[in-house]
Amino acid sequence: MTEPAVLPKDPCADFASAEGRAHFARSLDCVHCGLCLPVCPTYQLTGNEASSPRGRIYMMRAVADGRISAEPGSTYDNELHFCLVCRACETVCPSGVQMEALVEHARCEMNKKTGPPSRARRFLLRTVLPDRKWLRRAADATAIYSKTPIGKILRKLGIVDWLFPGATAREALMPHVPKREHRRDLPALLPPVGEKRGRVAFQEGCVASQLLQDINEATVRVLTRNGWEVSLWKNPSCCGALHAHAGDLEFARELAKKNIEEFEKTKADFFILNSAGCGSHIKNYARLLEVETGWLHRAKEIAAKTRDIGEFLVETGYKPRNGPRALRVAYDEPCHLVHGQRVSAQPKQLLQSIPGLQLVPLAGATDCCGAAGLYSLERTTDSMAILDGKMQQIRASGCEVLATGNPGCILQYRLGARRAGMNLQIMHPIQLLDEG
Amino acid sequence: MAHSTPVPTSHADPVVQELVAALGENSVAADRDTLLAYECDGLALYKQRPRMVIWPNSTEQVSAAVRILHRFGVPIVPRGAGTGLSGGATPVENGALIQLSRMKRILDVNPTDRMARVEMGVINADLSAHVARFGLAYAPDPSSQTACTLGGNVAENAGGPHCYKYGATSLHVLSLKVVLSNGNITELGSPDADPIGYDLRTLFIGSEGTLGIATEAWVRLIPKPEIVETWLAPFASMDAACKAVSSIVASGIQPAAIEILDDRTIAAIEASVFAAGYPLDAAAVLLVEVDGAPIEVGRDGERIRGICQQFGALNIQFARDEDERKRLWKGRKGAFGAMGRVAPDLYVMDCVVPRSKLPAALDAIREICDRYKVRNANVFHAGDGNLHPNISYDGRDADETKRVLAAGEEIVKMCVALGGTLSGEHGIGIEKNIYMPLVFGAGELDAFANLRRAFDPDGLMNPGKVMPAALCGEIAGAMKR
Ligand SMILES: Cc1cc2nc3c(=O)[nH]c(=O)nc-3n(C[C@H](O)[C@H](O)[C@H](O)COP(=O)(O)OP(=O)(O)OC[C@H]3O[C@@H](n4cnc5c(N)ncnc54)[C@H](O)[C@@H]3O)c2cc1C
Ligand code: SF4
Ligand code: SF4
Numbered sequence: 081m082t083e084p085a086v087l088p089k090d091p092c093a094d095f096a097s098a099e100g101r102a103h104f105a106r107s108l109d110c111v112h113c114g115l116c117l118p119v120c121p122t123y124q125l126t127g128n129e130a131s132s133p134r135g136r137i138y139m140m141r142a143v144a145d146g147r148i149s150a151e152p153g154s155t156y157d158n159e160l161h162f163c164l165v166c167r168a169c170e171t172v173c174p175s176g177v178q179m180e181a182l183v184e185h186a187r188c189e190m191n192k193k194t195g196p197p198s199r200a201r202r203f204l205l206r207t208v209l210p211d212r213k214w215l216r217r218a219a220d221a222t223a224i225y226s227k228t229p230i231g232k233i234l235r236k237l238g239i240v241d242w243l244f245p246g247a248t249a250r251e252a253l254m255p256h257v258p259k260r261e262h263r264r265d266l267p268a269l270l271p272p273v274g275e276k277r278g279r280v281a282f283q284e285g286c287v288a289s290q291l292l293q294d295i296n297e298a299t300v301r302v303l304t305r306n307g308w309e310v311s312l313w314k315n316p317s318c319c320g321a322l323h324a325h326a327g328d329l330e331f332a333r334e335l336a337k338k339n340i341e342e343f344e345k346t347k348a349d350f351f352i353l354n355s356a357g358c359g360s361h362i363k364n365y366a367r368l369l370e371v372e373t374g375w376l377h378r379a380k381e382i383a384a385k386t387r388d389i390g391e392f393l394v395e396t397g398y399k400p401r402n403g404p405r406a407l408r409v410a411y412d413e414p415c416h417l418v419h420g421q422r423v424s425a426q427p428k429q430l431l432q433s434i435p436g437l438q439l440v441p442l443a444g445a446t447d448c449c450g451a452a453g454l455y456s457l458e459r460t461t462d463s464m465a466i467l468d469g470k471m472q473q474i475r476a477s478g479c480e481v482l483a484t485g486n487p488g489c490i491l492q493y494r495l496g497a498r499r500a501g502m503n504l505q506i507m508h509p510i511q512l513l514d515e516g
Numbered sequence: 517m518a519h520s521t522p523v524p525t526s527h528a529d530p531v532v533q534e535l536v537a538a539l540g541e542n543s544v545a546a547d548r549d550t551l552l553a554y555e556c557d558g559l560a561l562y563k564q565r566p567r568m569v570i571w572p573n574s575t576e577q578v579s580a581a582v583r584i585l586h587r588f589g590v591p592i593v594p595r596g597a598g599t600g601l602s603g604g605a606t607p608v609e610n611g612a613l614i615q616l617s618r619m620k621r622i623l624d625v626n627p628t629d630r631m632a633r634v635e636m637g638v639i640n641a642d643l644s645a646h647v648a649r650f651g652l653a654y655a656p657d658p659s660s661q662t663a664c665t666l667g668g669n670v671a672e673n674a675g676g677p678h679c680y681k682y683g684a685t686s687l688h689v690l691s692l693k694v695v696l697s698n699g700n701i702t703e704l705g706s707p708d709a710d711p712i713g714y715d716l717r718t719l720f721i722g723s724e725g726t727l728g729i730a731t732e733a734w735v736r737l738i739p740k741p742e743i744v745e746t747w748l749a750p751f752a753s754m755d756a757a758c759k760a761v762s763s764i765v766a767s768g769i770q771p772a773a774i775e776i777l778d779d780r781t782i783a784a785i786e787a788s789v790f791a792a793g794y795p796l797d798a799a800a801v802l803l804v805e806v807d808g809a810p811i812e813v814g815r816d817g818e819r820i821r822g823i824c825q826q827f828g829a830l831n832i833q834f835a836r837d838e839d840e841r842k843r844l845w846k847g848r849k850g851a852f853g854a855m856g857r858v859a860p861d862l863y864v865m866d867c868v869v870p871r872s873k874l875p876a877a878l879d880a881i882r883e884i885c886d887r888y889k890v891r892n893a894n895v896f897h898a899g900d901g902n903l904h905p906n907i908s909y910d911g912r913d914a915d916e917t918k919r920v921l922a923a924g925e926e927i928v929k930m931c932v933a934l935g936g937t938l939s940g941e942h943g944i945g946i947e948k949n950i951y952m953p954l955v956f957g958a959g960e961l962d963a964f965a966n967l968r969r970a971f972d973p974d975g976l977m978n979p980g981k982v983m984p985a986a987l988c989g990e991i992a993g994a995m996k997r
Contacts, residue, residue, distance in 0.1 A: 112557075
């Protein structure tokens with residue numbers, strides 16, 4: 081593809097503007113073949129091409145060419161936000177269309193027209209997620225809200241909905257918040273067990289640090305048991321993927337730079353993530369920072385050292401698990417692992433190496449679960465429609481445990497199991513490998 | 517439909533109002549952006565916004581919609597997945613699109629009699645995947661099979677690499693449920709026996725949405741072959757590759773597929789996600805597949821290899837296991853999209869010449885494209901002389917687009933002059949309707965027009981497609997008289 085050499089500084093220069101066309105050039109890869117239609121979860125729901133990758137790109141092009149205007153509230157706007165950024169279309173697209181990049185950019189541009197985001201949204205994205213202190217407060221508040229009478233009173237007074245419009249209606253989505261002692265920060269440096277093979281950096285993640293710390297503990301246990309010294313930093317506590325997807329490219333860039341600096345300080349050989357979404361985003365830092373002078377090579381370097389935990393263990397070799405786990409396990413492939421990072425065989429290989437574990441086939445394993453970052457909060461009906469379809473396939477697989485490697489998906493499936501009344505354990509593959 | 521996406525609808529249009537009342541709010545759209553997204557199908561050269569888009573979820577809903585449109589005299593264009601490459605599903609001015617994307621149920625599988633009843637929005641590859649558990653498959657395998665619908669396949673009489681042995685769609689559809697242009701529902705053919713009297717089922721297959729809308733069908737399934745072997749033979753010249761094909765066919769072997777890709781296609785594939793390890797230094801590669809019982813396959817495979825060697829093929833690759841086969845096919849199946857890397861737009865042509873004329877036709881295509889300064893690459897079903905010249909271009913460049921169209925026209929005329937015809941499998945649509953008089957005389961065209969009128973007296977079904985607009989105008993004129 082012929083891409084102009086000079087990219088604009090403005091993270092979301094208008095598609096139609098002279099400099100925005102450089103971003104827009106990515107959409108020109110689309111040859112309108114339609115091969116992406118059937119894999120798109122939103123097209124599967126509606127059968128409407130405006131909700132398909134091809135349709136979305138077509139509308140973006142029309143905006144760039146000035147054939148339509150990108151008004152907030154238009155179908156174009158709606159379809160931009162209906163997209164899950166699951167990237168399933170990228171896997172099947174023979175022309176190498178970069179849907180994620182296109183949607184992030186188009187959303188960024190749309191945000192400028194829609195005006196400033198709601199108080200709650202801005203607070204969540206810019207204050208809570210990047211800061212461990214705030215994350216902890218938010219988790220504490222959620223626990224108090226859902227487990228004590230205070231919540232009831234606030235709800236009755238309407239304060240909750242005033243702060244977070246529509247929040248009480250979404251209470252069923254609220255995840256279980258573990259007790260405080262189960263969400264302690266990990267130490268900044270963890271020594272390897274036995275001979276040291278090298279040092280890796282690890283990030284606990286924003287949501288996961290509060291809700292899924294047991295998975296983080298299992299991850300570092302496996303890493304240290306395999307001879308890796310593990311180095312961590314607290315802040316920024318978030319990679320910025322949620323920001324980029326929401327079109328807040330400016331802040332996403334800031335977070336990316338800070339994370340790069342922190343990573344460089346650790347002097348680690350690798351950067352390990354157990355969250356598919358974070359891994360995928362960090363591997364994309366170079367795209368995010370391509371126009372920032374002095375950052376491109378640093379972004380490329382961190383990307384080259386970034387590995388998903390499953391990818392890493394298979395690549396570098398690992399001690400197999402000793403104790404058997406006689407479980408029927410289905411593996412669901414997180415979008416941002418299989419489509420975002422093209423990592424598919426390794427997690428299955430890990431699972432298969434566990435004595436006694438039976439890996440059962442799962443239809444639709446590479447389809448999105450509907451979690452998609454903030455999507456399940458913002459487009460709950462669509463998200464649940466997608467989730468309920470997935471739960472049927474999971475039920476049909478006859479598994480006892482569903483293994484998947486992304487915090488958002490794990491929380492979504494726990495919700496799905498509750499909704500479907502299923503007695504199903506949802507785990508990260510690393511927890512199955514871990515013997516701690 | 518369980519989704520919250522509002523489909524804003526322009527209720528100013530009385531036809532839309534009635535459609536919404538009959539089918540529901542979520543089944544019709546007429547807003548600016550949705551209509552825009554439907555401007556074209558797989559052939560992006562021609563664009564036209566529809567008046568509305570309709571998504572029925574049953575035969576009855578198709579019929580109800582058609583009745584309303586018929587009453588208001590609104591032209592109708594059926595649409596499946598919109599992967600068609602001749603503009604068959606391109607909207608017509610002021611016309612409705614009826615898309616069958618929500619009718620994707622596999623209604624019945626009868627493994628004993630090897631047939632299945634399916635809705636026409638079922639995706640081709642989904643059917644084969646669904647019946648694989650019975651050791652069965654649906655034979656026609658267009659390269660777009662992961663996306664295109666069975667309805668679109670029926671309308672285009674779609675073929676695929678393996679149709680060289682198994683035959684195109686028409687040999688695999690037993691009966692059709694069809695909604696006619698006045699909304700009446702009718703059955704064509706029967707799953708139980710060959711039809712008595714006029715075989716309207718075969719007439720309908722390949723009619724490109726001009727005779728009605730197919731909503732359901734009984735289709736034939738075939739047992740999956742015991743074993744499959746695939747050979748990839750690189751040649752130093754296109755001529756040698758084509759001669760090898762002729763020699764294979766003449767030897768009496770019945771391969772399941774014989775495909776040729778030229779050097780420019782190979783280069784595009786190897787630069788894309790479909791990189792399959794095809795040799796970049798070959799002038800052409802030949803992809804041959806044989807299937808059946810082990811003894812037969814072993815013997816034919818050896819003979820094919822011998823013939824290829826005789827014509828100078830070097831480093832022949834061979835695949836028997838599923839993964840290796842998939843790799844060898846991956847490039848071929850992805851050739852179209854890989855061309856998308858070359859320029860923003862792609863024009864995929866489809867024409868046929870007698871097999872013996874393949875080298876001459878290919879030389880001519882290259883000469884024509886070079887003369888018009890357009891970028892061309894070729895891939896084709898060599899077994900039946902079905903060429904797919906691909907031309908990459910930038911649709912925003914008006915001059916280049918004009919040159920593409922001019923080159924296309926010369927290529928079509930050249931194929932006809934060599935004793936070939938307009939289309940092997942992509943259909944006529946709006947791309948080639950003006951060329952119909954090149955291959956048919958006035959008498960034949962007249963017979964076509966009469967036939968079409970018998971099904972669609974008001975000229976509402978996909979008007980302007982297949983037959984030149986001028987002829988359709990004559991039909992309208994004749995009707996007035
Ligand atoms: C990458 C690529 C590869 C391809 N390879 C092949 C190939 O190998 N062989 C081949 O034959 N084609 C091929 N095609 C062309 C195309 O996929 C086929 O023509 C296919 O049959 C179209 O199916 P569709 O569902 O997309 O139909 P559409 O494009 O939506 O429609 C095609 C035509 O069928 C009509 N139609 C659709 N549904 C119905 C219905 N239910 N009732 C009546 N009329 C209907 C439409 O009006 C239109 O005229 C390829 C296309 C692409 C993009
Ligand atoms: S598969 Fe790729 S090239 Fe084809 S329509 Fe989809 S995005 Fe465009
Ligand atoms: S990213 Fe996912 S939801 Fe968005 S267009 Fe692609 S396949 Fe559809």
